[in-house]
Amino acid sequence: MTARKPNIVFFIADQLRHSALGCYGNMVVKTPNIDGIAAEGVVMEQAFSSCPICSPYRGQLLSGQYAHQNGVICNEYKLRTDIPTLPECLKKAGYSTAYIGKWHLGYGPYPEEKRYGFDYMAAYNIDDDKSTSCVPYFENDEGPKAMSDWEPVEEANMTIHYLENHIKMSPERPLFLVVSCIPPHWPYEFCPEEYQIYNPEDIQVPPNVPKAMEEFEKKELALYYANVTGVDTQFGRIVNKLNELGMRDNTIVCFTSDHGDHIGAHGYGKPGDLWLHHTKRASKATPYEESVHIPFVMRYPDKISGGNRSSILFNSVDVMPSLLAMCGIDIPDSVTGNDLSHAFTGQKGADPDSVFFQILGQGWPARGPWVGYWRGIRTDRYVYARWWKKEMPSLLFDIQKDPYELENLYYNQAYTDIRERMENRLQQWLRDTNDPFDYGKRDPKTGILLLGQEYLELAEYDVLKSGGGISIYEEGR
Numbered sequence: 001m002t003a004r005k006p007n008i009v010f011f012i013a014d015q016l017r018h019s020a021l022g023c024y025g026n027m028v029v030k031t032p033n034i035d036g037i038a039a040e041g042v043v044m045e046q047a048f049s050s051c052p053i054c055s056p057y058r059g060q061l062l063s064g065q066y067a068h069q070n071g072v073i074c075n076e077y078k079l080r081t082d083i084p085t086l087p088e089c090l091k092k093a094g095y096s097t098a099y100i101g102k103w104h105l106g107y108g109p110y111p112e113e114k115r116y117g118f119d120y121m122a123a124y125n126i127d128d129d130k131s132t133s134c135v136p137y138f139e140n141d142e143g144p145k146a147m148s149d150w151e152p153v154e155e156a157n158m159t160i161h162y163l164e165n166h167i168k169m170s171p172e173r174p175l176f177l178v179v180s181c182i183p184p185h186w187p188y189e190f191c192p193e194e195y196q197i198y199n200p201e202d203i204q205v206p207p208n209v210p211k212a213m214e215e216f217e218k219k220e221l222a223l224y225y226a227n228v229t230g231v232d233t234q235f236g237r238i239v240n241k242l243n244e245l246g247m248r249d250n251t252i253v254c255f256t257s258d259h260g261d262h263i264g265a266h267g268y269g270k271p272g273d274l275w276l277h278h279t280k281r282a283s284k285a286t287p288y289e290e291s292v293h294i295p296f297v298m299r300y301p302d303k304i305s306g307g308n309r310s311s312i313l314f315n316s317v318d319v320m321p322s323l324l325a326m327c328g329i330d331i332p333d334s335v336t337g338n339d340l341s342h343a344f345t346g347q348k349g350a351d352p353d354s355v356f357f358q359i360l361g362q363g364w365p366a367r368g369p370w371v372g373y374w375r376g377i378r379t380d381r382y383v384y385a386r387w388w389k390k391e392m393p394s395l396l397f398d399i400q401k402d403p404y405e406l407e408n409l410y411y412n413q414a415y416t417d418i419r420e421r422m423e424n425r426l427q428q429w430l431r432d433t434n435d436p437f438d439y440g441k442r443d444p445k446t447g448i449l450l451l452g453q454e455y456l457e458l459a460e461y462d463v464l465k466s467g468g469g470i471s472i473y474e475e476g477r
Helices: 032-040 054-063 086-092 151-169 211-244 316-326 413-432
Strands: 007-013 042-044 096-102 120-124 136-139 142-146 175-181 251-257 296-299 308-310 355-359 374-378 382-387 395-398
Touching: 007 054, 007 211, 032 211, 032 251, 032 296, 054 086, 054 316, 086 096, 086 175, 086 316, 096 151, 120 151, 151 175, 151 211, 175 211, 211 251, 251 316, 374 413, 382 413, 395 413
Parallel strands: 007 175, 007 251, 042 308, 096 120, 096 175
Antiparallel strands: 042 296, 120 136, 136 142, 251 296, 355 374, 374 382, 382 395
């Protein structure tokens, strides 16, 4: 008799940097539920978002491809329809598939042809004129429906209801469920007061925050941590329901984020804030650790022993092939990412020597022709990145010696050999993935690479009208 395939519950917190969790060494923030999953499973110590923006991450999760391959090159771009998706592969293998929460890959309603393989969606996109409180959502093609509570609470409620119905209606079928919430993405003040338990004066500011921004950082981190604790609480409700329904042992539970948040590190603030880096970039979309380094925790009692930590380099494009492999499902040829399932199960396998990053810049033309047009590479020890506009300084950091990335070694002659090796490896990746970063046709005015515009959702969101771009509020999504 063939063993039943595992359930998958995949939880995404938006803009959560890895260092804001107890299981990653934070001694201030309270995250008992996430830490509990970590203690019962495995913590990926070197997990990264290859394109640290909201929509591109979701495109990578569903396709196992980089942004320039799958069409989701920036926010509000839609995923190509000619490539197999993770929910489609799982659905063919007999899974019930569902998505609850922030979608950011197209506006509702969501009839079957817009769901990319999900049977059920209770989802919302992000409007440029909406706050992160009580947003409208669609259940498949029905809606819009109003949320009456803080989004993570509502999403946990809907998830619990879905799990109960699944057990009642189709307990024999495995399920794949994605839960995606907005917090701790700014604005942070919408977090309920019951989670606002942190005193700014108790928070230690990291050394890569400019002195002039220390008070700003403390206040922001206090609110940020409140959101993290609130998300942790709602995540715990979902985990408890899985346990209550007898789904604990045969369910892969993943907790991760789409990208990080600077919150003042290296002088980066949020859009519209007084404290902005001189380049006017905001809280993500950079090669720095605060932006690209994300948490990734997995529990799967049937196959994973508790209390493990893995230092394998794990990128967002690796999620799809790794999950499919753990479920015994063939990986489509279209997938670019690596099957790193052995990193979770403790088996031996081929470990990558590097991960790659990209920001394509499309969708943010208001920030100028230079913004975001960079590519980068990260190894166990070094991170290297360069911009398309040569006047932007390239970056090289020794993470082992300089974890806060305070000393740029790019122009240090003692590191010429390291710089050249990193550049050669980056160029090889550009060739291997057909990334047109160095040679592609660009708009003569903005410098934007001319690719993928056909996937931009323009019907309700005129992101490129009159060359202006999007609002300052939406820029940070």
